[in-house]
Amino acid sequence: MTFQAFVQAEPRPWHGLRDDWLVRSFVRRRLPPAVAEAIEPELADLAALAAGPLWDFQRADRQNEPRLTRFDAWGNRADHIELSPLWREAERLAVQFGLTAHPRERRYGPWSRLHQFLLVHLFHPVTDVYTCPLAMTDGAARTLLASGNQALIDRAVPHLTSRDAGSFWTSGQWMTEATGGSDVGLSLTRAEHRDGTWRLYGKKWFTSAATSQMALTLARPDGNGPGGSGLALFYLETRDAQGRLNGIRVERLKDKLGTRKVPTAELTLDGAVAHLVAGQTHGTRSIEPMLRVTRTWNSVCAASFLRHGLGLAEDFATLRFAFGAPLASQPLHRATLDDVDAESAGAFLLAFALVELLGREEGGELDAGEAALLRLLTPLAKATTGKQAAAVASELVEAFGGAGYVEDTGIPVLLRDGQVLPIWEGTTNVLALDLLLRSDLDQGLAALRRRITRACGTLADPGLQAAGTTSLAAVDGAIDWHRATRDPGERQRAARRFILTLGRAFELALLAEHAAAIAHDDDGPAARQACLRFRQLGVGQLPGGPS
Ligand SMILES: Cc1cc2nc3c(=O)[nH]c(=O)nc-3n(C[C@H](O)[C@H](O)[C@H](O)COP(=O)(O)OP(=O)(O)OC[C@H]3O[C@@H](n4cnc5c(N)ncnc54)[C@H](O)[C@@H]3O)c2cc1C
Secondary structure, eight states, rough: OOOOOOOOOOHHHHHHTTTTTTHHHHHHHHHHHHHHHHHHHHHHHHHHHHHHHHHHHHHTTTOOOOOEOOOTTOEEEEEEOOHHHHHHHHHHHHHHHHTTTHHOOOOTTGGGGHHHHHEEEHHHEEETTTTTHHHHHHHHHHHHHHOOOHHHHHHHHHTOSSOTTTTOEEEEEEOTTTTTTTTTTOOOEEEEEETTTTEEEEEEEEESSTTTSSEEEEETTTTTOSSSGOOOEEEEBBBBBOOOOOSEEEEEEEEOOTTTOOOOOOEEEEEEEEEESOSSSSSHHHTTTHHHHHHHHHHHHHHHHHHHHHHHHHHHHHHHTTTTGGGGGGGHHHHHHHHHHHHHHHHHHHHHHHHHHHHHHHHTOOOOOHHHHHHHHHHHHHHHHHHHHHHHHHEEEEEETGGGGOGGTTTTTHHHHHHTTTTTTTHHHHHHHHHHHHHTHHHHHHHHHHHHHHHHTTTTSSSHHHHHHHHHHHHHHHHHHHHHHOOHHHHHHHEEEEEEEHHHHHHHHHHHHHHHHHHTTHHHHHHHHHHHHHHHHHHOTTTTSOO
């Protein structure tokens, strides 16, 4: 029997700097020319690695997962976790590209965070969420620096921000217990102070980066009251000088839907020696700098997954034929990808607006209004982009048809790994309530409104002006709802719609502002289209508000 064999040509990722209209135009527009010129070669190198060798490595490594050996042959506890080869390479590259070093080196002053996170954007989708330990490491450095605990700063921060693979440390963040990750005030871990030493006893239910050299964790000093204020923030090193675990047992690794390369463990702390970071109470307050940083990483990673997936989907659309033409030329498929482009561009600009503020804050450049905007944007960007990551990744998988559902194409992982982004670092509901109950909410809303008004002032094109008007109307509608709605139950029930309205409205304004700024460049039409499309996809989520 003879038949005509067909083999589909394989889609490849794009070069995340040169081939992505959004990233290349953002670098040119947002950074001072001298900084853009200085960092572009490094960005281009990492983008080339991500589009070629790392993408191939990621797929070849697909079935390797972290392995826990709990006991050796003679019954001694080993608690050893073997990481996958891709993760070991990811650590080497993270150190080489200084992914946690930039905020401390501050080579480009207030632009250093943009520099760092542009690299993270290119690195993240092809390294199987190695960004998880990096985010916590960056967050731990900031938390220790904010604590003013000089002994711990001197001991740990040089390792966390090192550019030398031999001395680089990652940090875990052990907060969640079986009693709850949202309400960590329920934590049961005890801290006992004896003979001048603190020892921790309890169980940590979700600890990613279980192979880290150190961790920041919460525990309740004996005698303290209940709730978050009775918890203290502790620093511990996971092993002693001889390599023995510090009163820690690794009970098992979680069998998870995604992030399968991330060794997320259940740990028992049985007398782990620890050090207070900043006093014996209010640990949940002391950990806030960590969340500020990890939520920024989460937002960048959400957009990064989507731009990477879009690059693959665009390539597939040129290679795949149906009904006599490539998918790329079929109006409905084109429209589907244009929607992904618009959603992911909005997510990217929102995430990087947050990054820019963070960098300027660390340079002491923010006025009171901008500081309030930064506080508002941290949960807002994390919640909005996290939801987009999961929803749009589903659309991306479908754009590949059946191939998108087949593991060794490298596509399904986008959906499985994207789904964690709305869950960890605060679920959407938790962030929505956090935002709604803030004492400085009015200040933050006023700052957001001023920022959107400023964006609208740059718009000359009528289509972009209409987008600006929609954005402002949605924010005004949300502010009116916030002022008019007093019933606490009703406020909570709509909190998620409130935060997502604000997030999408700001994304629309940023898209319009970006399109106006590059209107005369080659990428102007793509930016304009993304903005108009995003407006059609809808902004307002509150009942009765503008759409
Ligand atoms: C892959 C993975 C890795 C993780 N790694 C870590 C880690 O390294 N360190 C760490 O500390 N944690 C980690 N976590 C835990 C994560 O942060 C928590 O799962 C998350 O914070 C939610 O906590 P929970 O699972 O206890 O859910 P719960 O707190 O039980 O929440 C369940 C649901 O109830 C909702 N909810 C809770 N309270 C309210 C409310 N008042 N109003 C409305 N809705 C509410 C939540 O939004 C959620 O949808 C990890 C989780 C995952 C999935």
